[in-house]
Amino acid sequence: MILTVNNLTHAYGDRPVLRGLSFDVERGAAFGILGPNGCGKSTLFRILATLLPPDAGTAVIDGAPLSGRSSAVRRKLGVIFQSSTLDGRLSVEENLIAHGHLYGLSGAPLRARVAALLEDFELAARRADRVSLLSGGLRRRVEIARALLHEPPVLLMDEASSGLDPAARRAMWAQLHRLREERNLTILFTTHLMDEAENATRLLLMSEGRALAEDAPAALKARVGGDVVVFEPAPGLSAEDLAQTLRERFALQAFALDGEARVETANGHRFLAEAMEALPGRIHAAALHRPTLEDVFVRLAGRPLEEQIHV
Ligand SMILES: Nc1ncnc2c1ncn2[C@@H]1O[C@H](COP(=O)(O)OP(=O)(O)OP(=O)(O)O)[C@@H](O)[C@H]1O
Ligand SMILES: [Mg+2]
Structure with missing residues (x-):
């Protein structure tokens, strides 16, 4: 070294x-x-x-x-x-x-x-x-x-x-x-x-x-498995409520961040479609991406990089 x-x-x-x-x-x-x-x-x-x-x-x-x-x-x-x-x-x-x-x-x-x-x-x-x-x-x-x-x-x-x-x-x-x-x-x-x-x-x-x-x-x-799916809740619904619904309905980890509910899953496309269909009226928009270093940060620190500023 x-x-x-x-x-x-x-x-x-x-x-x-x-x-x-x-x-x-x-x-x-x-x-x-x-x-x-x-x-x-x-x-x-x-x-x-x-x-x-x-x-x-x-x-x-x-x-x-x-x-x-x-x-x-x-x-x-x-x-x-x-x-x-x-x-x-x-x-x-x-x-x-x-x-x-x-x-x-x-x-x-x-x-x-x-x-x-x-x-x-x-x-x-x-x-x-x-x-x-x-x-x-x-x-x-x-x-x-x-x-x-x-x-x-x-x-x-x-x-x-x-x-x-x-x-x-x-x-x-x-x-x-x-x-x-x-x-x-x-x-x-x-x-x-x-x-x-x-x-x-x-x-x-x-x-x-x-x-x-x-x-x-x-x-x-690679520590963040598969895809990251981000759901924007329908008006009137909080990200926390939506994350809880996703957890209960699909028995997986979902958490609220930045006004959105996030899920890490192996097959993001399928999950996105299933969730939209299973929860009509509760999801305003959804998007999917491959894990980025930001996602790793979110996973480990519990919040995104920009929200951690202590200056
Ligand atoms: N000379 C100093 N006296 C008192 N506090 C300081 C001093 N220098 C830095 N700090 C504080 O210490 C913390 C860490 O500062 P540091 O400059 O090491 O951060 P950084 O990670 O380099 O940030 P940045 O990405 O903005 O460059 C900050 O909260 C900063 O306000
Ligand atoms: Mg610096």
């Missing part, structure tokens, strides 16, 4: 944010952490980046313990924070050079390394452009190049693709997966976007500072 996190705990004042979080990351993984706003993702990153000491718990990054010298930990990590830390007034190249100085690089070796990265990341033509003039996608690319300047084995990305449109997000991920393959780079990233979480080789679902589950995205979805 290149990264082990054991029982990390942190409170801001008397407000607990991380409540004993543990997980392990294998070398070369794209390890995702999916959780709602305020669940503690950035706090975890600040702790791993040695910017914030935890109240309790330990972490070891490629052999370097958090409790040891922070410079030893930082050398292991390339960090991309939720908000950009590039200097918009400086050029692409100047940003990279300044970062190299922070890591004790200088002179010809630093210039050679920067030139190689600019090539690798297809930024050479933009080397002299001011960062403030770049598109969001290009700026992220500069940040990734910069984070890899000192050749760390682990890349931390907090809200990896915030501010990127879907095409730029896909391009960024294609590049990240290439870096994993070519350099065996390990990526630890957070997101609150379901589709971005699909990039994870392993995904940890986080809620209120704890892990709800951890597995490959496909395996997590």
